[in-house]
Amino acid sequence: MIQDRTISDKTKAYAVITGATSGLGLAYAKWFAGKGFDLIITGRRRDIIETRAGEIRETYGCRVDIVLTDLAEEAGVQELIARMDGKPVDVLVNNAGFGLGLEFADLDVKDIRRLIFLQTSAVAELTYSVLQGMKRGHHGTIINISSDGAFAPLPRNVTYAAAKRFLVTFTEGLHMELAGTGVQVQAVCPGFIDSDFHESAGMHVDKGRKGMFAFKKPEAVVEEAMKDFEKGNVVSVPDLPGKFIKILADFLPKKAYYRLAGGFMKKIL
Template identity: 50%
Template sequence: MKNVALITGATSGLGLAYAKEYAKRGYNLIITGRREDKIKANAVNLENTFNVKVKTIIVDLANEEGLDILLSGIRDDEIEVLVNNAGFGLKPFFSEVIKEDIDRIMFLQMNTVVILTQNVLKQMLVRDRGTIINISSDGAFAVMPRNVLYSSTKLFILNFTEGLYMELIDSAIRVQVVCPGFIDSDFHESAGMNVVKKKTGFMKFMDPDKIVHLAMRDLKIGRVVSLPGLDVKIIQIMKKLLPRKMFYKIIISFARKMK
């Protein structure tokens, strides 16, 4: 396919919101996920609603075999947009995380992002156009207990994207990293986290479509690090201005409420 937006982790939440956004803009889609029934239902809905072609690749990107399947599946496609969104969180304290989960989260949120980005970037450079969007998190600014590996890999994504932006500054390829806070999706339930989605005020849950709208607005004006929502901006400011011990106490207190 030509004029393609590739979005990983498009089963629900932010990935599905990005799929809808780019389908609305007339892009054909390649969407990935592990839940075949959900991904295929999303594909049918997107095709019928936006009159675009949608290819689904059912794959687990948390291991090398799954990544190889995806790379093989996109070999003949001209990808104009890449959204690295696939990810998951872990609830246990770091000392309790099993090695299999350590390997999976680090592979998915670092190796897959890097290798897939490089693969797609090479074809973008030939055409001197394209867009790469990597999904990080407010956790990149505020690591929490029981979220150590997730936040650390999201900080990697933030640094990786900013470095990539500087390398590509003289090209026509746009690069952005999006650092959302709490997203109204099934992410936190899947990670076993205790959350109240109807909470209002600070650290409330945001609608995925709203996050994508704000991030796309930032992309349009060339903002490399997108902080969609006031809560994320406040967290970043707190980390910069507060004494470290005070910041730690605030984060620990917040994390204990989420047990």
Template identity: 50%
Template structure:
């Protein structure tokens, strides 16, 4: 019987890239997502290409009922790899964010990650073998305007993963937090953000397959925190060593620029 990898948010982007990575390594897959036609087609492609079994569960993990549905689906299953990837961004300032969106993000990026990890971890400990990969973000290192809630949940994921590592040393279960920068996926469009994905350089967009390849290279080296982008490494450095007053000033300047740009864009559409 083949080992099984459970990957949330596997319709596209990093989730799909992790699905391809573990399918190529011979793992059967359990994939979650919301766009049935797309994720089902991806599953069929992976099955044919890698001769593995790929199951699809259409579920809304930003809702407690959806989390319960997934937990019930995997309760009696041996999960050898868990990739907590499902996530979304929010465009408004925190004060303008609807309560419904706040709850969805907290459920998805804190409660879901925590409960899924807790569910699969017991079996992994019994087998003395397992991999848990939690997708954080460069935003975990330095929160910016329009990014307050998202960055805070990603910081939780980072701390949660590092804490787990300290508890799991010597158990055969290995964890990793991946903190990428800009990814060429549907993430920004889904959040209502319009980004220039042709931008190159330090903060340019990278392909999901390349990020996963770099992150898994770090995993094999035993790196608990993978920062696969030069820009993300710079943000971590600034978040750690930049004087806080200077950081706040930089954030305020950035915020003012965003507001001005938003106002100009709105005026141009009148």
């Protein structure tokens, strides 16, 4: 359970949010600032993250440390670990992520390596670095941002979906290991979010579209996921299409699923 921490709280703790320049990470940063946490936020776009950090300080009166670092590289992960060292980190949100909008064979192999590192090794190393402290303190929260793509393999989403699947399996395993320690973990599997994600990946999407696959505001995703967290739901699928996609992927005969998913991707991108 997330404990509210006020400015006068002598045990004021840090929430660390990776990828808080925009989108979901920024929404998580505001959510935890609203609960009275100090923040360590990361990103690479200096001007934007500094502006956002200033707005958060002004609105919530909390401390906001910025770590400008590339988490798709080992050196960047080590830099963040060093900046967290000695600080009372009570929350870690492994959110930083990017997509690759092409078929696997058309990608640059460096981008494939970077995506896999960011979504697997970086998350595992950051989690490892805070876990002993959380266990000693009998309290902590680790949230890993996956995707509804974790349940549904799709063309032009091959590496991303496989890496996001790692995050679900990793989180569920940790949940079992951490039973009784006071450390709570969650994997969040959203659908389409109105953020910088698709533009960064060079994907052309209609963010104004309505209906089942409408883009959701990052703040709404965080609210739903945190409600799930309070209920103790280890895997949160915070919107209806995601729940529907999971059922389709789990229960449709494989051949029917491949036909449907392939056609869907052509239509949506």
